Amino acid sequence: MRKGVLRFVAVCAVVPVFACLAQAQAAQGTGSNPPARQNPYVGLPVDGWTNQPVPQSAAAGPAPRRDISGIWDPGNGGIQAMGAAASPEDGKPGHDLPYTPEGLAALKLTKPSNGVRSVLPEETNDPVVACNPQGFPREDLYELRTTQILQTPTNTYVLYEFGRVWRVIWTDGRDFPKDAAPRWFGYSIGKWEDDYTFVVETTGINDETWIDRAGRPHSPDLRVEERFHRVDRNTLELTVTITDPKMYTKPWTALNKLPFKLQSGNFDVTEMMCSPAELAKYNEFIGAPASEKK
Numbered sequence: 467m468r469k470g471v472l473r474f475v476a477v478c479a480v481v482p483v484f485a486c487l488a489q490a491q492a493a494q495g496t497g498s499n500p501p502a503r504q505n506p507y508v509g510l511p512v513d514g515w516t517n518q519p520v521p522q523s524a525a526a527g528p529a530p531r532r533d534i535s536g537i538w539d540p541g542n543g544g545i546q547a548m549g550a551a552a553s554p555e556d557g558k559p560g561h562d563l564p565y566t567p568e569g570l571a572a573l574k575l576t577k578p579s580n581g582v583r584s585v586l587p588e589e590t591n592d593p594v595v596a597c598n599p600q601g602f603p604r605e606d607l608y609e610l611r612t613t614q615i616l617q618t619p620t621n622t623y624v625l626y627e628f629g630r631v632w633r634v635i636w637t638d639g640r641d642f643p644k645d646a647a648p649r650w651f652g653y654s655i656g657k658w659e660d661d662y663t664f665v666v667e668t669t670g671i672n673d674e675t676w677i678d679r680a681g682r683p684h685s686p687d688l689r690v691e692e693r694f695h696r697v698d699r700n701t702l703e704l705t706v707t708i709t710d711p712k713m714y715t716k717p718w719t720a721l722n723k724l725p726f727k728l729q730s731g732n733f734d735v736t737e738m739m740c741s742p743a744e745l746a747k748y749n750e751f752i753g754a755p756a757s758e759k760k
Contacts, residue, residue: 511539511612511729514736522727527699531661534694535617537733538702538726544610548581549680550706550720551607555581569683569713576681583681587749592681593674597740600629601650601675602668603690606706607720608679612735622656622664628738635666648672648686659693666692677708678720685712695723702726 510519548554553561555578565573577583579590587595594600600608611627620638625631635656642653652671659665668690677684693705706721708714 511733512736513734515734520729520733522700522729524700524728524730529662529696529698532658532664533617534622534664534696534702535615536702537612537614537729537731537735539612539729540610540704540724540726543724546608546610547679549607549678549682551724552706552719552722555583555680555682557582563682563718564715566711566713566715568685569710572683572713573681576676576683578676578679578681581680592679593676594740595745597742597745599631599650599675602633602652602671603692603706603708603720604675604678605629605631605633605651606692606704607677609738610724611738612729612733613726614735625735627735629740630737642669646670650675652690662696664694664696666694668692683713684708684710687712697725700728702728 510521512518513520543551546554548556553563555561563569575591577585577589577591579585579587579592579595594604594608605626605628609628613627614625616623616625620636622635622637624633624635626633631651633651633654635654637656640655642655646653648670650672652668654666654668656664656666669688671684671686671688671690673684673686673688675684676682677688688708688710691707691709693703693707695703695705697703703723703725704721705719705723707717708720709717
């Protein structure tokens with residue numbers, strides 16, 4: 467029972483509306499079955515090893531030089547169910563993106579299951595709902611959860627909770643490859659702008675991906691800039707800028723100084739996986755008429 471409910475909770479990462487059902491089931495339990503584990507995707511970060519919420523306890527202090535390593539949590543600000551946090555697709559003035567005619571035509575082909583253009587889950591063509599890789603920059607712009615960053619002399623690794631995937635950012639002075647095949651997470655190069663700001667440029671991204679949950683499109687010419695700014699010992703800010711002249715008339719900000727808080731080095735990052743089998747059950751539950759639900 468416990469494992470089944472946990473898998474349903476993991477589905478919430480892909481289809482957040484189902485979180486209500488999973489959370490209710492987890493809280494109640496049934497008969498002799500104990501309540502399932504606490505939902506690790508709501509509220510304080512939950513240690514995957516102990517299943518206990520972990521408040522921040524690290525001592526305050528200045529930011530170390532040229533160091534963004536650690537286990538970082540953005541709180542609920544990283545969920546971004548309506549699209550990129552700084553530019554959500556919520557119908558509010560100022561959040562409309564500067565689409566080119568080609569970009570607007572591409573947008574109309576996407577059918578997200580959230581936001582002002584939402585369709586029923588069974589009608590969406592969101593690649594992630596079929597458990598395809600999120601790719602980049604969507605890994606930063608949807609279900610951005612507890613993230614671990616590791617630094618070596620030649621590269622920086624970013625390990626994401628959602629999907630248990632990682633990226634490599636090269637810092638050895640190399641240039642982007644010529645005529646490279648597109649990849650889900652592209653090709654990333656990082657440089658220190660100053661002692662506390664690490665700037666990453668990413669190109670060569672597979673255009674089968676969406677930029678965010680709202681179905682914002684991109685072309686093979688997409689270029690993404692990330693700015694990791696270490697504010698102090700316990701705070702890291704992430705800003706993401708999208709540049710794609712084929713789809714947008716000017717660059718736009720997807721994240722604007724999203725804050726992360728440093729976690730203990732002993733923090734165990736939980737699993738957050740996409741399960742095709744559980745997604746099928748979810749779609750069956752949502753799509754079936756009320757009279758057929760049991």
